[in-house]
Amino acid sequence: MQELVAWFLITGLISFHITYSDAQPADVNVIENGANGDGKTDSTRAFNKAWDVACGITGASAKLVVPQGRFLVKQTTFKGPCKAAKIIVELGGTIVAPDTPKAWDGLDAGVWLVFEAVNGMTLDGLGNKGGFNGNGKGWWDQSCRYHPDLVCCTKLAPTSLKFFKSNNLRIKGVNIVQSPQTHVLLFKTDRVTIDSVNIDSPKDSPNTDGIHIQSANGVSISNCKIKNGDDNISIGDHCLNIKINNIECGPGGHGISIGSLGKDGGQVEVRNIHVKNVSFTDTTNGARIKTWQVGKGVVQNVIYEDIKLEACEAPIVIDQNYCAVRGACKEKAGSGVQISDVVFKNFHGTAALAETIQMGCSKSFPCKGITLDAIDLSPAKGVPCKAICTDAHGTEKGTVKPGPCLLAQANEL
Known part of the structure; x- marks a missing residue:
């Protein structure tokens, strides 16, 4: 039997859709999939790879682990539905956006990170140890709202976190700061709990809504601190x-x-x-x-x-x-x-x-x-x-x- 498993591993025929017992979630660490927590190295592909592995695990639950560090991730979408009944994203570190709008050239400038068709997910910042930094200043500096005279001014800037067509979500203990525009968008979502989330952007930052809810049913928001510009x-x-x-x-x-x-x-x-x-x-x-x-x-x-x-x-x-x-x-x-x-x-x-x-x-x-x-x-x-x-x-x-x-x-x- 061991020889047969070894043969499958060598030939690459074992799928990522592995079944684990219901006793504990299977951990998928972004660093083990190529991410670098130095805040400078582009870790987008590594995060996408880790997400695909975690999302593809069949069983009661799977866990995507983001350890301590600062992880640069460009505009991307984490898509479901996932095989696991529940998926946990554990944030011990900070996911950081590029510090210049030029990084969005050829990409969707309206969003940074999107979770689409993901059901039964928990986004856990481990008591506000982890979170997201949207590096919004470059966008604010060219906002048409405050700089209509600029040739390159823009009305569009990225929402930091968008949850789209996703249900049974829990977002807890997460820090979300310096968003280019809206910090959290719930769009076409049902049964969402947001608890102990800290949102922080300057009071003069344009269009930086804290949490925006659209086409949603059954949303609970509690124990949050929100400083922002909209x-x-x-x-x-x-x-x-x-x-x-x-x-x-x-x-x-x-x-x-x-x-x-x-x-x-x-x-x-x-x-x-x-x-x-x-x-x-x-x-x-x-x-x-x-x-x-x-x-x-x-x-x-x-x-x-x-x-x-x-x-x-x-x-x-x-x-x-x-x-x-x-x-x-x-x-x-x-x-x-x-x-x-x-x-x-x-x-x-x-x-x-x-x-x-x-x-x-x-x-x-x-x-x-x-x-x-x-x-x-x-x-x-x-x-x-x-x-x-x-x-x-x-x-x-x-x-x-x-x-x-x-x-x-x-x-x-």
């Missing part, structure tokens, strides 16, 4: 059953936002969003819902509660006339996304702008079922706080400061 967490079209808990936002970021929704006039469905126990420090917004006038559909059953704010510019915002240029998109009759059954409860802290509560709803589709409950917001810079509400109907409970703001419930008119 929405700390953003929820896009077609998102259901999203839970966000115990998040530190800032300094920097545009809050936890629903939207913007319906930009191209498509159908919108966002339901059952629960945001709880969040702090906003030196952010431009806190709780925000933003929709384009041309959109259709619904935003329904949303709760923001137990929110602490420190020098947050605008703690509560609903904007149904959202526009690329603020204030440039005027009211449009006959269209809009219906926003209803939204609760803002137990907000305490300071606001940096006078317009502390802003609700600009649509005349055609006024906001209804809005609740302001136990709101106590004071000025951070001595400018009196005020609430401005247009076509927003609902109920105010307990202390609402600043206020009053809401109109009577629409069904009481």
Whole structure:
């Protein structure tokens, strides 16, 4: 028997699709597949090779091990489905992106690392020992948002981590820093848990959303720290059953936002969003819902509660006339996304702008079922706080400061 196995090894006829016992995952180390942790050597092929081996293992689980070190990996996609019922990516080190946009020449400049059609995966940073560095400065320096005069300015920059058509994911204890654009994108994913992830980019870095969720169901985000230059967490079209808990936002970021929704006039469905126990420090917004006038559909059953704010510019915002240029998109009759059954409860802290509560709803589709409950917001810079509400109907409970703001419930008119 030993002679037969030796013959197969020599002739190369043994496949990577090896079956292991269910007792423990089979380890596949990237260094053993040619990776170098010096931060300079291109390890892209080695990571792809290691992924193919781990993904091809048949059994209960397989583990892709990234040990201590800094591993340079260029734009690539890790594709499934995998043979293993579960696949673990264990990050003891840091995966580093190229430090120049030129490294994307001939590649997809919209992404850095993609996990596609991978089900049952855990991405484990071993208690924030490991993670990803997107080396975003080169992209920020040529961003059209801040440098429209540059001949080579660009609106497109890579998302660091994209999870596409992948379900039953767990991302825990990972550091994700210096992303060229969005740090984490969940697109067409179901049943995802993100826990104890640290996201860190400068507050003036353009379009660096922390976590963006699009076309997803059953996402839980908890115990995360997010410092960045755009929405700390953003929820896009077609998102259901999203839970966000115990998040530190800032300094920097545009809050936890629903939207913007319906930009191209498509159908919108966002339901059952629960945001709880969040702090906003030196952010431009806190709780925000933003929709384009041309959109259709619904935003329904949303709760923001137990929110602490420190020098947050605008703690509560609903904007149904959202526009690329603020204030440039005027009211449009006959269209809009219906926003209803939204609760803002137990907000305490300071606001940096006078317009502390802003609700600009649509005349055609006024906001209804809005609740302001136990709101106590004071000025951070001595400018009196005020609430401005247009076509927003609902109920105010307990202390609402600043206020009053809401109109009577629409069904009481």
